[in-house]
Amino acid sequence: MKENDWFIGWFDSKYYHILYKNRDNSEAKAFIRKLTKNINLAENSSVLDLGCGKGRHSIELSKIYKNVIGIDLSSQSINEAKKTTSHGLSFSVQDMREFKLNHKVDGIFNLFTSFGYFSSIDDNLKVLKQCYTNLNEKGLLIIDFFNANKVKNELIKNEVKTIDEISFYIKRTIIDQRVVKTIQFKDNNQPYSYIESVQLLTLKDFTYLFSKSNFKLINTFGDYNLDTYNPNHSNRLILIAKKT
Numbered sequence: 001m002k003e004n005d006w007f008i009g010w011f012d013s014k015y016y017h018i019l020y021k022n023r024d025n026s027e028a029k030a031f032i033r034k035l036t037k038n039i040n041l042a043e044n045s046s047v048l049d050l051g052c053g054k055g056r057h058s059i060e061l062s063k064i065y066k067n068v069i070g071i072d073l074s075s076q077s078i079n080e081a082k083k084t085t086s087h088g089l090s091f092s093v094q095d096m097r098e099f100k101l102n103h104k105v106d107g108i109f110n111l112f113t114s115f116g117y118f119s120s121i122d123d124n125l126k127v128l129k130q131c132y133t134n135l136n137e138k139g140l141l142i143i144d145f146f147n148a149n150k151v152k153n154e155l156i157k158n159e160v161k162t163i164d165e166i167s168f169y170i171k172r173t174i175i176d177q178r179v180v181k182t183i184q185f186k187d188n189n190q191p192y193s194y195i196e197s198v199q200l201l202t203l204k205d206f207t208y209l210f211s212k213s214n215f216k217l218i219n220t221f222g223d224y225n226l227d228t229y230n231p232n233h234s235n236r237l238i239l240i241a242k243k244t
């Protein structure tokens, strides 16, 4: 593991799931219902949840589409995801930079900031090119990312969150166009320290990446209610792109 591959250990630890436990199935259910109505993919579609975690969105997607595949690098998360069985739903441990599917899909969902982790910017393009290869003609790519402008302008530098009797001490800084979050805590008197380091990708950056990977941006939204994206105020940057 490279020292800067922070996403391998952190997302595979139980503490990631404790810290983000409020981002739960009910949030996923409401968002997927709205989103899928908007994008209008046929019910007999096959779709991929790329960076699916424990599968909270995959499970909702499987209530709508015929075939749903969830992939994630974290084996712990995929083991959890596999506990939900549903017709046409499957999960596997794979890296989003080089995943392989048995068949092409009609839509790829990359949700809740599951992009922009890698130290090499070229890896963003690797992910998008893999998406292109694995999508059917005119297939859709949906990326739900944070609004980098807002993250930067309203950076909460220090925060303490106590969840399940663990106090997480969180520090955020901007370094080299990334938001770097240091997360420190003790559990059973044992000290832990993790980082999250995510590229501050803007709408302009995504438009550039799409142009380099043969995707056309067709719509954007600014939150899980699918309100209009506003670069200064929106919480999210949700991008809908089509394979050209």
Ligand SMILES: C[S@@+](CC[C@H](N)C(=O)[O-])C[C@H]1O[C@@H](n2cnc3c(N)ncnc32)[C@H](O)[C@@H]1O
Pocket: 007, 011, 012, 050, 051, 052, 053, 054, 055, 056, 057, 071, 072, 073, 074, 077, 094, 095, 096, 097, 110, 111, 112, 113, 114, 117
């Ligand atoms: C912020 S979490 C979101 C998980 C899920 N989409 C959700 O909303 O619950 C990001 C996910 O991306 C996964 N991930 C990180 N790097 C990855 C990679 N190279 N390939 C596949 N998945 C990766 C992590 O393991 C983690 O589950």
